[in-house]
Amino acid sequence: MKLEAVELIRLNVPLKSAFRTSFSSVNMHEVVWVHAVTDEGEGWAECGANDRPDYSSEYHTGAMAVLREFILPDLFKLGNDLSAEAVAPTLHWIKQHRMAKAAIETALLDAQLRASKTSFAEYFGATRDKVPAGVSVGIMDSLPELMSFVEGYLNEGYVRIKLKIEPGWDYEPVKLVRDTFGPDLLLQVDANTAYTRDDFDLLKRLDEFNLLLIEQPIFEEDLLGHAKLADYIETPVCLDETIISADIARDAIELGAAEIINIKPSRVGGYIESVKIHDISVANNIPVWCGGMLETGIGRAANLALAAMPGFTLPGDTSASSRYFETDLTEPFVLVDGHISVPTGPGIGVDPIPEIIERFAVSREWIKRPN
DSSP states (O other), rough: OOOEEEEEEOOOEEEEEEEEEEEEEEEEEEEEEEEEEEEEEEEEEEOOOOSTTTTSSSSHHHHHIIIIIIIIHHHHHHHGGOOHHHHHHHHSSOOOOOOOHHHHHHHHHHHHHHTTTOHHHHTTTOSSSSEBBBBEEEOOSSSSHHHHHHHHHHHHTTTTEEOOBTTTHHHHHHHHHHHHHHHTSSSEEEEETTTOGHHHHHHGGGGGGSSEEEESSSSSHHHHHHHHHHOOOOOOOOETTTOSSHHHHHHHHHHHHOSEEEHHHHHSSSHHHHHHHHHHHHHHOOOOOOOSSSSHHHHHHHHHHHHHHTBBSOOOOOGGGTOSSSSSSSSSOOOTTTEEEEOSSSSSSSSOOHHHHHHHEEEEEEEEEEO
């Protein structure tokens, strides 16, 4: 296929409540969508970059700049030889910028699969038509507030609770949730790199709560530190920010630094690379699950298809639309008996709602193929 034009759309979508992690607190999901127009059809994708370079080095204004100045000119040059599979090899010379690369690759994959009437789930080799849904609970101002949110999510039917933690908000909230809701609750924690090697004894205290995992406890580049921690504590160590490619996933597994892996397609450069990480993990008996970046329905649809692959044996962060938004930008994803259905239509299987885009759009910019 041939790329004719790309629309970059910036949107500010209000969250139902503030979402706080160890590195930020947000009330607004500031996001960039990529809308690709090819000679075979159109495709949509959501860039995972935040408004600030806090989760990773990327941020949405920077992602738009690298798309505009470097990525799209190279893809336009491919002419009729363009495919989603050609994106990564073509852009290999561009260091990092994986979220920007993932966004355009996903939009092109959506267009490509819509043209062939193939769903993302079929393309990935998914084996389920619905996936169990977990929910990520941010850091709260008080323990009673935390308990109110956790109880509400459990009443909605979520099958797994993930608590964001940081120094000073770890042992007590985890203990309270475990003591209140019992030993059968699937419970895990996420530190987003908030701890250091000096905190191993503190993290070991969490062993008593029989957690599913502790996610990204220390600095993302410290593979050896994570391997040492995995030997020191009983709770399985899961890597998130560290895993930026299939090669890094392989190394982390060989070092013993990753007993579980969180796959976020935007973080690793796209869904094609995500499938490679899935396959490496399965070959090494490492469980994987699908993480989230507060996606609207456009990003959530593709994540659900990925999470339906056989190696995704743990509930992910693919929550219902209502977890974050009063109004999603596609038809909302709904939680039913603790699960969310995987879209079955061509491509990502959902379409943006034009009038809602207009409501939340901050800017819209077209970049067209040179004559």
